[in-house]
Amino acid sequence: MSILVVMEVVMEQSRLTWHRMSWEALAAGQELGRQMDLPVAAVVLGQGIAALAAELSAKKLDKVYAIEHDLLAGYTADGYTAALAGLAAQVNPTLVLFPHTYQVRDFAPKLATRLGKVLISDVVRVRLEEGGLVMVRQLFQGKLNADYRASGAGPHFASIQAGAYRAEMVEAGSAQVETVTPVLEAAAIRVKVGAPFRESQRAVDLTAAELIVSVGRGIKEKDNIALVEELARVMGAELAASRPICDNGWLPMERQVGSSGQTVSPKVYLAIGISGAIQHLVGMKGSKAVVAINKDANAPIFEVADYGIVGDLFEVVPALIEEVKKAKGL
Amino acid sequence: MKILVAIKQVPSRDSQLRLDTSGRWIDEADLASEINEPDAYALEEALQIKEKHGGEVVALCAGPARASQTIREALAKGADRAIHIENDDLGRYDLLGVARLLAKAAAGETPDLILTGLQSDDLGYGQTGVVMAELLGLPAATIIMQVEKTDAGIRVKRELEDGWFQHMDIPLPAVLTIQSGINKLRYATLMGIKKAKTKEVKRLTSVDLGIDAVPNVSLDRVYLPQRAKQTTFIPGSAREQAAKLAEILKFEVRVL
Numbered sequence A: 001m002s003i004l005v006v007m008e009v010v011m012e013q014s015r016l017t018w019h020r021m022s023w024e025a026l027a028a029g030q031e032l033g034r035q036m037d038l039p040v041a042a043v044v045l046g047q048g049i050a051a052l053a054a055e056l057s058a059k060k061l062d063k064v065y066a067i068e069h070d071l072l073a074g075y076t077a078d079g080y081t082a083a084l085a086g087l088a089a090q091v092n093p094t095l096v097l098f099p100h101t102y103q104v105r106d107f108a109p110k111l112a113t114r115l116g117k118v119l120i121s122d123v124v125r126v127r128l129e130e131g132g133l134v135m136v137r138q139l140f141q142g143k144l145n146a147d148y149r150a151s152g153a154g155p156h157f158a159s160i161q162a163g164a165y166r167a168e169m170v171e172a173g174s175a176q177v178e179t180v181t182p183v184l185e186a187a188a189i190r191v192k193v194g195a196p197f198r199e200s201q202r203a204v205d206l207t208a209a210e211l212i213v214s215v216g217r218g219i220k221e222k223d224n225i226a227l228v229e230e231l232a233r234v235m236g237a238e239l240a241a242s243r244p245i246c247d248n249g250w251l252p253m254e255r256q257v258g259s260s261g262q263t264v265s266p267k268v269y270l271a272i273g274i275s276g277a278i279q280h281l282v283g284m285k286g287s288k289a290v291v292a293i294n295k296d297a298n299a300p301i302f303e304v305a306d307y308g309i310v311g312d313l314f315e316v317v318p319a320l321i322e323e324v325k326k327a328k329g330l
Numbered sequence B: 001m002k003i004l005v006a007i008k009q010v011p012s013r014d015s016q017l018r019l020d021t022s023g024r025w026i027d028e029a030d031l032a033s034e035i036n037e038p039d040a041y042a043l044e045e046a047l048q049i050k051e052k053h054g055g056e057v058v059a060l061c062a063g064p065a066r067a068s069q070t071i072r073e074a075l076a077k078g079a080d081r082a083i084h085i086e087n088d089d090l091g092r093y094d095l096l097g098v099a100r101l102l103a104k105a106a107a108g109e110t111p112d113l114i115l116t117g118l119q120s121d122d123l124g125y126g127q128t129g130v131v132m133a134e135l136l137g138l139p140a141a142t143i144i145m146q147v148e149k150t151d152a153g154i155r156v157k158r159e160l161e162d163g164w165f166q167h168m169d170i171p172l173p174a175v176l177t178i179q180s181g182i183n184k185l186r187y188a189t190l191m192g193i194k195k196a197k198t199k200e201v202k203r204l205t206s207v208d209l210g211i212d213a214v215p216n217v218s219l220d221r222v223y224l225p226q227r228a229k230q231t232t233f234i235p236g237s238a239r240e241q242a243a244k245l246a247e248i249l250k251f252e253v254r255v256l
C-alpha cells in the first residue's frame, strides 16, 4: 500500500537532469499521500543516476528507488517497462503516478497493460471519494471534463497533465535511497534508438517576440492567412500558429507554438481561431496577457485568456486592423 | 507489406457538444462525424508505403453502424479492404477492452505493420496503439513523423518535446502511432469513390472476437469544465469589440 511517482530524467547539455513535469507529478503524489494516508515513494531509472537519487532523498518521501542498469542508459519502452514491472511486483503500490510527457505516452500504457490494468492518462485532478479514487481528465481536446473511476485492487495508473499540479508545492524532507538492480536482457530490447537531434536552425525566434498574433484552424483556408498577416504587420507583431496550420503547410513549422513547437511568453499573445488544446496552451500560457478571438464561447482558450472576444474572426479581425491603425495614428 | 490502419470515427471538430441525459456521454444524435484527424495521416502513410513497396492496406475500425461512412471514405482514398468491428455500445468497454477488440481482429490478419493515430479527438487517451502492441507482443513507437523501409525492418523518426527528434530502428512486425502532419493528405478521386463500393468490408462483432466488456476503469460523469480564470469578455458588435480591444491594447496593456 503506497504511492509510487515515476520521475523522468532528461539529458541537457550532456548532463542528466529532471524533466520539469516530474516535480508536478511528485507534488500530486505528496498531496494524495496526505489525503489517503499512504507512504509515497519516488522512482528514478537510468544509468549513473546516484546524484539524482540523492537529490530526491531531500524530499518528503518514504523512499527513493534508484533503478540502475547499463541497459537503461538510454530510454527504451522495452527497458523501462520491464524494469518498472519488476519494481511494481516487488512493492505492490496502490497508485503509480507519471508526468504526462511524450516519453510516458510511449511506455506507460504498455506497463499498465502488462499488469492487466488501464492507465488513466492526462489527468488534471485526482480526488479521493467514498468508494475510491476519481481521476478527472479532459475530453474533446479540453471542451469537456470527465470523472473516471478506477475500481478493484491496485495498482492504478495515472499520468498527470502539464500544469495540473504545482512543482513549488513539493515538500522537502528526507528519504532513504534504495538502489534496485532490475533483471534485464539486451535481447529483450527490440528497438535501436538514435541520438536526439534538431532540424536545421530556426530562422524565426518567437521566444524573443513582445507581441504575437497567432492563428488557428478557425482561419479555414490558406488564402485567409493574409488577413492575420496584415493584423500582425500593423501591430508590429510576429505571426505564429497552431499545429494544424503548419501541418497543412499554410505557415512554416518554425512558427508553431506548443508542446512540439516553440514556447513563448510575449507581453500580448493574440489567439485567433485557436481552440486551446493543452498541447497549444503549454507553449503560450506564460504570456503576460492573452487575448482570444473565437466564435465558440466555450472554447478552452478562454480558460487562459485575460481578454475575450466571442465572435466571427472574419468580422472582428478586419475591424481590428482598422482600429489598430487609428490607435497608432497610421 | 501488409499494413493495418486503425481508424476511428469521431464527432466533427466544429460540433456543438451537448450532454446526454445519462450525464455520462454526449448526445450524438444529429452530430456530424469524421475520421479522427491523425488517423487520416496514418492512412495516408500506409497508402504511400504501399505505393512504394507494394502490399495491401487494410482499414480497421471499431464503432457503430454509422462508422461505415468513415470506412467507405478510407476505401475511396485507396485502402484495399476493411474490417468493421460493429458495436453500438463501445462505451461499455474501457480503453483496454477496445484495444483487445482491435488487437484480436488485427491478430487474425498477421500484418507486417500496424498504424494508428497518436490520439483520438474525442476520448484523447493517446494509448490505443501502444496497448495493442503490448497485447500482440509487438514493439511500438509513438508520435512518428517519418517511416522508411530498411533491410532489417523500418527506421522511423519520432517526435520528442520542444522541437527535438530521434531516429529508431524497429524490426517488423511493429506498431506505430502516427502524428498529424507526417505527410500531405490526398483527396478521394471520383474513380476511388466508385471503386470503394465494390471493396470488401468484413463485419465482426465482439461475440465473434470473444471479448466481453469487463472494464476496470469507468467513465462516471461528463460535464463542462468550471472556469477558473476571470476573463474580461468584450461585448458588442464586431466593430465595437475591435475598438474596445484596440483601446485596451493601447492604454491598459500598452503595446500599441
Ligand SMILES: Cc1cc2nc3c(=O)[nH]c(=O)nc-3n(C[C@H](O)[C@H](O)[C@H](O)COP(=O)(O)OP(=O)(O)OC[C@H]3O[C@@H](n4cnc5c(N)ncnc54)[C@H](O)[C@@H]3O)c2cc1C
Residues within 6 Å of the ligand: A141, A215, A216, A217, A218, A219, A241, A242, A243, A244, A245, A256, A257, A258, A259, A260, A261, A272, A273, A274, A275, A276, A277, A278, A279, A280, A283, A293, A294, A295, A296, A299, A311, A312, A313, A314, B013, B118, B119, B143
Ligand atoms: C503529441 C501532440 C503534440 C501536439 N503539439 C502541438 C503543438 O505544438 N501546437 C499546437 O498548436 N497543437 C499541437 N497539437 C495539436 C492540438 O492537440 C490541437 O489539435 C491543435 O492545437 C488544434 O489547433 P486549432 O486550435 O487551430 O484547431 P481547432 O481545434 O480545430 O480549433 C479551431 C477553433 O477556431 C474556432 N473558429 C472556427 N471558425 C471561427 C471563426 N470564423 N471565427 C472565430 N473562431 C472560429 C473554433 O471555435 C475552434 O475553437 C499536438 C497534439 C498532440 C497529440
Ligand SMILES: Nc1ncnc2c1ncn2[C@@H]1O[C@H](COP(=O)(O)O)[C@@H](O)[C@H]1O
Residues within 6 Å of the ligand: B006, B007, B008, B009, B036, B038, B039, B060, B061, B062, B063, B098, B102, B115, B116, B117, B118, B119, B120, B121, B123, B124, B125, B126, B127, B128, B129
Ligand atoms: N474504436 C476505434 N476504432 C479504430 N481505431 C481506434 C479506435 N479507438 C482508437 N483507435 C485508434 O487508436 C488511436 C489512439 O486513440 P486513443 O488511445 O483513444 O487516443 C486512434 O487515433 C485510432 O487510430
